[in-house]
Structures are given as structure tokens and as C-alpha cells.
Amino acid sequence: MFRMGKHDPALIRDILSGNKEAYGALVKSHSPKLFRLAFRITGNEADADEVVQDAFLLGYRKLESFESRSNFGTWIYRIAAHCALNRLRGHKIEESSRVSDETDPETDSLQVADAAAGPERLILSGEIAAMQETAMLALTPAERAAFVLRHMEGCTTEEIALALGMEPNAAKQAVFRAVHKLRLRLAALRVNR
Amino acid sequence: MKHLSDEELLEHCYGEGAGAAGGHIESCAECAQAYAALQADLAGLHAVEPPARDAAYGEQVWHAIEPSLPVYGSPKRTWQRLGLWRGLSFAAACALLVAAAFFAGRLWEHRQPRITAAKAPPPPQQVVLVLLGDHLDRSERLLVELKHTSADSTEMISPLRDEASTLLAANGMRRQDARRIGDPALATTLDQLNKLLGELAKPSGTLDPAAIARLQKEASADNLLFEVRVLRSRIPDQGSSVTTRSRGGKI
Numbered sequence: 001m002f003r004m005g006k007h008d009p010a011l012i013r014d015i016l017s018g019n020k021e022a023y024g025a026l027v028k029s030h031s032p033k034l035f036r037l038a039f040r041i042t043g044n045e046a047d048a049d050e051v052v053q054d055a056f057l058l059g060y061r062k063l064e065s066f067e068s069r070s071n072f073g074t075w076i077y078r079i080a081a082h083c084a085l086n087r088l089r090g091h092k093i094e095e096s097s098r099v100s101d102e103t104d105p106e107t108d109s110l111q112v113a114d115a116a117a118g119p120e121r122l123i124l125s126g127e128i129a130a131m132q133e134t135a136m137l138a139l140t141p142a143e144r145a146a147f148v149l150r151h152m153e154g155c156t157t158e159e160i161a162l163a164l165g166m167e168p169n170a171a172k173q174a175v176f177r178a179v180h181k182l183r184l185r186l187a188a189l190r191v192n193r
Numbered sequence: 194m195k196h197l198s199d200e201e202l203l204e205h206c207y208g209e210g211a212g213a214a215g216g217h218i219e220s221c222a223e224c225a226q227a228y229a230a231l232q233a234d235l236a237g238l239h240a241v242e243p244p245a246r247d248a249a250y251g252e253q254v255w256h257a258i259e260p261s262l263p264v265y266g267s268p269k270r271t272w273q274r275l276g277l278w279r280g281l282s283f284a285a286a287c288a289l290l291v292a293a294a295f296f297a298g299r300l301w302e303h304r305q306p307r308i309t310a311a312k313a314p315p316p317p318q319q320v321v322l323v324l325l326g327d328h329l330d331r332s333e334r335l336l337v338e339l340k341h342t343s344a345d346s347t348e349m350i351s352p353l354r355d356e357a358s359t360l361l362a363a364n365g366m367r368r369q370d371a372r373r374i375g376d377p378a379l380a381t382t383l384d385q386l387n388k389l390l391g392e393l394a395k396p397s398g399t400l401d402p403a404a405i406a407r408l409q410k411e412a413s414a415d416n417l418l419f420e421v422r423v424l425r426s427r428i429p430d431q432g433s434s435v436t437t438r439s440r441g442g443k444i
Contacts, residue, residue, distance in 0.1 A: 016265050018265055020259075020262055020263075020264045020265070023255075024259065027254050027255040027258070028254075032250060032251065035246055036243045039244070040241050040243065043241070045243075048243065053257055056254060057258050057261060057262070060258075064265075128237075132239065151235065152241065156209070172200075176200050176203055179203055179234075180199065183231075186234070186238075
């Protein structure tokens with residue numbers, strides 16, 4: 001998932017001995033990866049920024065409980081995944097209201113809530129991406145987070161379970177349900193493909 | 194033939210699950226078709242690419258959170274400082290308590306002697322009255338015993354003589370006390386009592402039944418027992434004399 005930075009253990013020792021600035025180096029080093037994960041789970045840029053900051057704040061507060069033999073990158077990654085899931089749960093209702101969740105009985109395709117986009121501006125890839133995003137928003141927060149970690153981040157079932165604070169079997173089921181729902185919702189794309 | 198479930202196909206697709214799934218897919222056309230469809234669908238689900246973040250992104254995150262982060266170690270020192278202040282406050286409170294207790298003790302000591310001084314040394318007249326009351330009690334008891342004793346009984350006379358002898362010595366001092374406090378009635382009665390006690394205290398050979406009868410008659414004639422009782426009633430009761438009087442009252 002993450003490789004331990006060469007200087008991470010030394011930086012952590014510095015931080016715990018009172019050098020707060022040393023944490024800046026860890027933040028700068030791991031922020032991009034955390035942002036990518038947070039954006040994929042939340043699907044929202046502003047939320048992703050918030051998740052990154054929350055994760056580093058939480059990580060700093062828990063730094064004394066961090067075992068130096070562990071990988072800081074993996075550890076903070078798990079914290080970020082958990083923060084993203086919590087944020088997703090908090091904004092789930094708002095996110096759902098952005099798009100219509102009803103299917104068109106004639107076309108059996110999803111209606112994307114983007115009235116401003118005219119047909120000439122909708123290139124195929126953009127439409128697919130929008131439909132995929134819509135289908136992703138229809139997942140539960142746990143399903144979406146588990147699917148992102150599995151399909152996009154390449155995490156194992158154990159890593160997903162650890163990051164999201166659930167049992168491995170529950171993590172496996174969440175991924176399965178997510179894939180099942182996505183395949184059903186994106187069946188129209190399969191026909192057009 | 195039992196086909197693979199969707200879940201087993203998905204596990205195999207992500208490289209997990211039983212190793213036998215791969216072999217089954219190779220030998221089962223139906224499962225192979227399902228597996229291919231799943232692979233195609235998953236391949237169509239592209240990873241969402243996040244918006245670009247420049248190289249300064251980490252710096253921005255750090256600047257955003259840095260003011261909220263306390264310095265490790267400093268909270269400990271703060272707690273130590275708080276602990277030190279708490280300890281000093283506790284010590285000061287203890288010292289104040291000890292000082293207050295000390296001064297309270299000193300004040301208590303200053304007040305105590307006055308109280309004991311008021312109680313301990315009784316006024317001389319009060320002492321005299323106590324001694325007089327006790328003397329009159331004993332005298333009353335002797336007179337009662339004399340009144341009721343049989344003149345022929347030498348066994349009864351002997352204790353009376355011993356008691357009279359003791360009372361005679363005390364009676365002299367009480368007579369002096371009576372004169373000092375200026376009580377003529379008491380002095381007169383004690384004079385009469387002195388005479389009687391002198392007669393009773395004589396050696397056994399001279400105190401025959403006739404002498405006893407005479408003394409009984411003189412005591413009765415002088416109303417000495419009555420006078421003693423009246424005088425005794427004028428003196429306020431004291432602890433010891435009350436006991437004596439109640440004993441005398443029973444007789």
C-alpha cells in the first residue's frame with residue numbers, strides 16, 4: 001500500500017521529543033497519496049482536502065500510540081481511509097440529492113443531473129465517467145470505500161478491513177455488493193460499448 | 194457440475210479465493226463466459242483520477258494544520274508545572290492550617306488557666322463550710338447513736354467513744370472557724386458539743402452506764418441534736434456531706 005519513507009522513523013522520534021516542525025516533512029511527503037485516496041472515496045475535491053487535513057491532525061494526536069516498527073505511510077493511509085468513510089457517511093444525503101437516482105424505463109440508463117451540458121459537449125468518455133460517478137454515488141459509504149480500496153487502490157481484503165474498521169468478511173461482502181450494484185447500473189454502457 | 198458463484202468469480206478476479214477456481218474456469222465454458230464478462234465490466238470501471246495538485250500541496254496542508262498541533266513534550270512540562278503549582282498550593286495550605294492550629298492552641302492555653310483558676314481554688318469560707326458541714330454530719334450521727342444506745346451495752350459504747358475522740362479534735366478547729374466567720378449560734382452549739390464529746394471520749398473505766406445515761410439526758414435537755422440539725426441545714430449541701438446526711442436520715 002505504502003512504502004515507509006527512509007527518514008520516517010527518525011522524524012517521528014524528533015516529533016515526539018518536541019520538534020513539531022519534523023511533522024511537516026511527513027505531511028509534505030504523504031499528502032499527495034492521501035489526497036488521491038480521499039478524492040476517490042469522497043468523490044469531492046473540497047471533502048478530500050478536509051479528509052487529508054483531518055487525517056494528519058488525527059495522526060499527530062495519535063502519534064504516541066504509533067509503533068515505530070510499523071509503516072507510517074500505511075498507518076496514515078488507514079487513518080485517511082477511515083476519515084474519508086466518516087465524511088462520506090456524513091455527506092451521503094447531500095451527495096445523493098445532487099443526482100436523480102431514478103432510471104429511465106425506456107433507455108434503462110441513468111439520468112445525469114447536468115442540465116447545462118448540451119449534447120455537443122458530451123463526448124463519450126465524459127458520459128461514461130459521469131455515469132460511473134453517478135453509479136458510485138448510489139453505493140453506500142462502506143461499499144464505495146471498500147470498492148475504491150479494492151479496485152482502485154489495489155488493497156487486499158485484510159487491508160480494507162483494517163482501514164475501514166470492519167471484519168474481513170464484511171469487507172469482502174462490501175466489495176461484492178458494490179461490484180454487483182455497479183454492474184447492474186452500468187449495464188447500459190455494456191450494450192452501447 | 195457445480196458452477197462458481199459470482200462472489201467466487203470476483204475473488205478470483207482480484208487474485209484471492211481458492212486456487213481451484215482457476216482450474217474450474219478453464220474447464221467450464223459457462224463460468225469462463227461469466228468470468229470474462231465480469232473482467233470486462235471491472236476493466237470498464239476506471240479509477241477516478243483526482244484533480245491535479247501541485248508540488249506545494251503538502252506545504253499547503255502543513256500550513257493549514259500546523260497552528261492546531263501542540264508540541265510534544267510541552268504538555269508534559271505544562272502538567273509538571275501545574276503539578277508543581279498544585280504541590281506548592283497544597284504545602285502552603287498545610288502550613289496555613291498548622292499555623293492556625295498553633296495559634297488556636299495558644300489562645301486555648303491562655304484561656305484555660307483562667308477557667309481553672311476560677312474553679313480550682315475555692316474561697317476559704319467555702320472550705321470552712323464544707324468542713325463544718327462534714328463535722329456536723331458526723332456529730333449528728335454520733336448524737337443519734339448516743340440517743341438510741343443502751344447504757345448497759347459496753348460493745349456499743351466503745352465505737353461511740355472512738356468516734357467522739359476523733360470528733361473532739363476536729364471540733365476544736367471548727368469552733369475556731371465559727372468564731373472567725375462570726376457565727377455565734379454555731380459557736381455556742383459547738384461549745385456544747387465540745388463538752389459532750391469530752392465526756393464521751395473519756396477512758397472506758399470512767400464511762401459507766403450511769404454516765405452514759407446522764408449524757409443522753411443532757412444531750413436531750415440541750416436539744417443538741419436538734420441544734421446540730423438546724424445548723425447543718427443552714428450549710429449548703431456538698432457531695433460528701435449529702436451522702437452522710439442521707440445515711441443519718443435513715444437512722
